[in-house]
Amino acid sequence: MRTYEGEFTIDRPRETVWAFVTDPHKMGTCIPDLIELNVESENRFRTLVRVGVGPVRGKFDLTCELTVTEPGAAASLAIRGGGMGSGVDMKAEMSLSDVDGGTHMKWRCDAVVSGPIASLGGRLIDGEARKITEKVFTNLKNALNVLSKETRAAVAEKAASDEG
Amino acid sequence: MALPQTELRPMGKSILRKEDPRLIRGKGRYVDDIMLPNMLYLCILRSPYAHARIRRIDTSAAQAAPGVKLVMTGEDLAKMNLAWMPTLAGDQQMVLATGKVLFQYQEVAAVVAETRAQAEDAIQLIEVDYEPLPAVVDPFKALEPDAPILREDKEKKSNHIWHWEAGDREETEAIFRDAPVVVKQDVRFQRVHPSPLEPCGCVADYNSATGRLTFYVTSQAPHVHRTAIAMVTGFPEHQIHVISPDVGGGFGNKVPIYPGYVCAIVASMKLGVPVKWIETRTENIASTHFARDYHMTAEIAATEDGKMLALRVKTIADHGAFDATANPTKYPAGLFSIVTGSYDFKAAFVEVDGVHTNKPPGGVAYRCSFRVTEASYLIERVVDILARRLQMDPAELRLRNFIRKEQFPYRCPTGWVYDSGDYEKTLKLALERIGYDELRKEQAEKRARGEFMGIGISTFTEIVGAGPAHSFDILGIKMFDSAEIRVHPTGKVIARLGVRHQGQGHETTFAQIIAEELGLSADDVLIEEGDTDTAPYGLGTYGSRSTPTAGAAAALCGRRIREKARKIAAHLLEVGEDDVVWDGTSFSAKGLPGRSVTMKDVALAAYTNVPEGMEPGLEATYYYNPPNLTFPNGAYIAVVDIDKGTGAVKVRRFLAVDDCGNVINPMIVEGQVHGGLTEGFAIAFMQDIPYDADGNCLAPNWMDYLVPTSLDTPKWETDRTVTPSPHHPIGAKGVGESPNVGSPAAFVNAVVDALSPLGVEHIDMPIYPWKVWSILREHGIEE
Numbered sequence: 001m002r003t004y005e006g007e008f009t010i011d012r013p014r015e016t017v018w019a020f021v022t023d024p025h026k027m028g029t030c031i032p033d034l035i036e037l038n039v040e041s042e043n044r045f046r047t048l049v050r051v052g053v054g055p056v057r058g059k060f061d062l063t064c065e066l067t068v069t070e071p072g073a074a075a076s077l078a079i080r081g082g083g084m085g086s087g088v089d090m091k092a093e094m095s096l097s098d099v100d101g102g103t104h105m106k107w108r109c110d111a112v113v114s115g116p117i118a119s120l121g122g123r124l125i126d127g128e129a130r131k132i133t134e135k136v137f138t139n140l141k142n143a144l145n146v147l148s149k150e151t152r153a154a155v156a157e158k159a160a161s162d163e164g
Numbered sequence: 165m166a167l168p169q170t171e172l173r174p175m176g177k178s179i180l181r182k183e184d185p186r187l188i189r190g191k192g193r194y195v196d197d198i199m200l201p202n203m204l205y206l207c208i209l210r211s212p213y214a215h216a217r218i219r220r221i222d223t224s225a226a227q228a229a230p231g232v233k234l235v236m237t238g239e240d241l242a243k244m245n246l247a248w249m250p251t252l253a254g255d256q257q258m259v260l261a262t263g264k265v266l267f268q269y270q271e272v273a274a275v276v277a278e279t280r281a282q283a284e285d286a287i288q289l290i291e292v293d294y295e296p297l298p299a300v301v302d303p304f305k306a307l308e309p310d311a312p313i314l315r316e317d318k319e320k321k322s323n324h325i326w327h328w329e330a331g332d333r334e335e336t337e338a339i340f341r342d343a344p345v346v347v348k349q350d351v352r353f354q355r356v357h358p359s360p361l362e363p364c365g366c367v368a369d370y371n372s373a374t375g376r377l378t379f380y381v382t383s384q385a386p387h388v389h390r391t392a393i394a395m396v397t398g399f400p401e402h403q404i405h406v407i408s409p410d411v412g413g414g415f416g417n418k419v420p421i422y423p424g425y426v427c428a429i430v431a432s433m434k435l436g437v438p439v440k441w442i443e444t445r446t447e448n449i450a451s452t453h454f455a456r457d458y459h460m461t462a463e464i465a466a467t468e469d470g471k472m473l474a475l476r477v478k479t480i481a482d483h484g485a486f487d488a489t490a491n492p493t494k495y496p497a498g499l500f501s502i503v504t505g506s507y508d509f510k511a512a513f514v515e516v517d518g519v520h521t522n523k524p525p526g527g528v529a530y531r532c533s534f535r536v537t538e539a540s541y542l543i544e545r546v547v548d549i550l551a552r553r554l555q556m557d558p559a560e561l562r563l564r565n566f567i568r569k570e571q572f573p574y575r576c577p578t579g580w581v582y583d584s585g586d587y588e589k590t591l592k593l594a595l596e597r598i599g600y601d602e603l604r605k606e607q608a609e610k611r612a613r614g615e616f617m618g619i620g621i622s623t624f625t626e627i628v629g630a631g632p633a634h635s636f637d638i639l640g641i642k643m644f645d646s647a648e649i650r651v652h653p654t655g656k657v658i659a660r661l662g663v664r665h666q667g668q669g670h671e672t673t674f675a676q677i678i679a680e681e682l683g684l685s686a687d688d689v690l691i692e693e694g695d696t697d698t699a700p701y702g703l704g705t706y707g708s709r710s711t712p713t714a715g716a717a718a719a720l721c722g723r724r725i726r727e728k729a730r731k732i733a734a735h736l737l738e739v740g741e742d743d744v745v746w747d748g749t750s751f752s753a754k755g756l757p758g759r760s761v762t763m764k765d766v767a768l769a770a771y772t773n774v775p776e777g778m779e780p781g782l783e784a785t786y787y788y789n790p791p792n793l794t795f796p797n798g799a800y801i802a803v804v805d806i807d808k809g810t811g812a813v814k815v816r817r818f819l820a821v822d823d824c825g826n827v828i829n830p831m832i833v834e835g836q837v838h839g840g841l842t843e844g845f846a847i848a849f850m851q852d853i854p855y856d857a858d859g860n861c862l863a864p865n866w867m868d869y870l871v872p873t874s875l876d877t878p879k880w881e882t883d884r885t886v887t888p889s890p891h892h893p894i895g896a897k898g899v900g901e902s903p904n905v906g907s908p909a910a911f912v913n914a915v916v917d918a919l920s921p922l923g924v925e926h927i928d929m930p931i932y933p934w935k936v937w938s939i940l941r942e943h944g945i946e947e
Contacts, residue, residue: 001858085209116446118856119863
């Protein structure tokens with residue numbers, strides 16, 4: 001098992017961040033190299049993603065299931081699936097807390113990778129898995145930033161029109 | 165310069181290899197070259213998990229895929245009572261998994277399709293629902309009381325398989341209690357793989373009209389394979405025809421039966437057409453038999469002046485998920501008790517415990533006799549540690565403790581009776597040829613300048629050539645071997661043997677043995693091996709046993725023919741049999757110069773003009789049961805220089821002085837030594853199959869499991885001493901494996917010697933540059 005973790009602060013209120021990360025439509029799109037996203041219910045979605053580790057390249061079919069552990073503050077995402085005779089079993093946990101000027105997010109991901117992708121990828125797998133996991137949260141942060149800018153722009157626009 | 169095959173009296177001469185024109189030109193015929201009409205291809209779906217329960221397997225999409233003719237799972241095989249098969253160690257192994265998987269890359273399902281590509285594509289469509297279970301990777305953790313039990317099918321609810329011991333515990337303990345000096349070292353012999361150039365594979369061809377199964381397989385032991393197939397499937401043995409065509413390297417990997425073979429046979433019988441299965445490189449390394457994986461602890465008790473008194477060894481053997489080690493039934497740890505090596509210990513006690521882990525099964529001898537490399541590496545490593553502790557030259561310590569020439573036949577404390585040897589002579593020749601004293605002087609100068617140069621010695625003793633039949637068997641079949649010689653009317657010979665060569669040069673060396681006995685040239689003798697319909701029964705080629713067993717059978721079979729030939733010669737010479745003299749190439753009449761007949765004359769007469777009352781023809785069969793094993797030995801010296809900047813080890817010189825008894829073909833012996841040294845070099849510096857904590861195999865390919873190229877390989881120097889085996893008909897001992905057995909310790913001893921000014925006493929193999937680099941940096945050594 002491999003563990004990856006990180007944290008960051010975003011200048012958006014906790015409710016907004018919470019609403020984003022618990023919405024499969026929004027969260028699903030943060031997965032890098034996404035080919036297909038099928039939201040099956042409000043807490044379950046399936047994705048088809050492109051994967052490449054060393055010489056092994058192909059598609060992974062992943063089922064993601066969201067569990068709220070503490071409404072508005074903590075949730076976990078179980079990701080299971082695989083492809084090309086390989087398997088992935090991940091559990092990502094995230095917790096939100098209020099900080100000055102926004103929300104602090106801490107995340108941690110325990111991943112078990114099996115099959116040729118784990119062995120053929122050899123020593124490449126660790127860096128690759130870290131990269132993918134970090135990308136998810138970078139995408140998340142970027143998406144929230146865009147959201148925040150859009151909102152700010154909208155607010156500014158609204159203010160401008162109000163003035164006008 | 166090698167001699168032509170037409171040379172008479174070829175024994176001991178470097179005759180050109182008869183197999184080379186075919187093999188060098190790419191005209192060999194390997195199992196994957198076999199193409200039969202209507203042949204289908206089989207591929208195997210393997211487990212991504214090291215340990216998981218199988219909840220469900222859905223094969224419907226694969227069944228419907230283009231070109232697919234058959235999909236098989238463990239449940240399908242269970243209906244035929246073939247879901248499990250016996251291993252060489254008397255355990256059983258899953259053919260296709262039922263219930264759960266026990267190692268990554270374990271066989272789960274098989275697909276047969278019109279093309280290999282179709283079969284590969286279809287296995288991807290099989291859906292397996294796994295429930296991952298905790299994997300047990302470390303054999304020491306496997307023995308802890310709370311470790312998950314891997315083998316639910318076994319009665320014994322433990323991951324411990326067996327305990328085995330040799331020697332005298334009490335006597336050994338007593339010596340250790342009073343010993344002035346004791347050294348102790350943990351030594352790991354890592355998991356490696358024979359990794360032959362040609363992976364495993366077969367073509368199963370069941371003919372429903374004749375009821376015969378023709379089974380082409382890359383096999384080191386075709387007769388054993390036929391018997392095992394008969395036992396596993398219940399198929400009548402005489403209706404099974406096993407053909408082992410040219411074998412592209414074996415090194416032990418091609419002794420066992422693999423699940424793919426059973427699947428191909430079942431598929432061919434179900435479908436009534438030939439079915440081919442050829443492994444990929446990854447399948448070969450990650451699922452077929454590995455070698456070594458011994459976690460050893462050795463202690464030597466000695467006196468202050470360097471007399472070694474007793475040896476104590478404790479070993480944990482990681483056997484993987486199934487106990488499939490290729491060892492004779494009586495010896496679950498093979499011949500590991502040869503660990504007292506070339507030294508005259510008063511007492512020794514050796515313990516080995518076999519353990520299950522979530523790794524592939526195996527434990528074959530990778531170019532060595534059963535577990536002999538582990539033993540040899542251990543003793544040669546620990547003797548060096550003792551030398552360091554006593555501040556004694558490692559050559560001097562060895563010379564002081566060798567079994568002396570006059571002690572042979574020598575019974576060692578674990579019970580083996582060594583046939584012959586002159587260890588002192590062999591080491592002294594090696595020291596002189598390498599210029600040992602000058603090298604030590606050079607080393608002292610370099611050390612004074614802060615450079616790292618090392619000299620490593622290994623003086624090993626091997627134990628090869630199993631039988632004798634009273635102690636050795638495979639699946640209960642006694643380990644004799646055989647030869648059959650047919651001399652045809654024009655004096656040309658076809659000889660068949662029960663062994664199967666994989667590059668050892670049997671077609672040449674056995675032709676030389678027979679030609680020598682019959683007064684012919686090697687060119688006159690065609691050697692055939694590997695076809696169970698024609699060759700006499702034999703146990704196969706591994707453990708350096710071909711020359712000690714089948715080579716002996718060939719010589720004695722030749723002598724049996726010569727006895728009949730002598731009678732025919734007497735008839736032709738018109739003298740009494742007692743008056744016939746054999747001079748090596750012809751029979752002559754005693755006291756009648758000029759009257760002689762050759763074997764060719766006799767051969768023609770055997771079919772045209774035999775004496776009254778004699779059976780016509782000139783052929784014989786011989787089954788040879790060796791009275792003892794043979795004990796090849798040698799003295800190897802490696803000289804290395806270490807690059808302080810990169811930690812890379814350069815093997816500047818390597819000298820191998822071998823004593824394999826009488827030599828049949830010096831050129832082939834030298835080639836064997838070169839090959840074995842190259843593999844020993846690979847093990848010492850490049851090869852390891854590690855697993856991560858989840859049981860993922862981290863080196864299932866040649867990017868991570870390294871095979872040396874010509875650029876990596878050092879230049880080898882060879883020499884030899886000759887101490888014939890007293891009990892072998894031609895005094896030969898076997899050599900194929902000596903260089904792999906003896907060399908790892910020489911390499912490691914040299915590196916440790918180079919780093920000894922830093923206080924380094926041991927480094928586990930493989931010695932990657934980063935390991936050396938880390939040691940240098942830890943001690944503040946910069947470029």
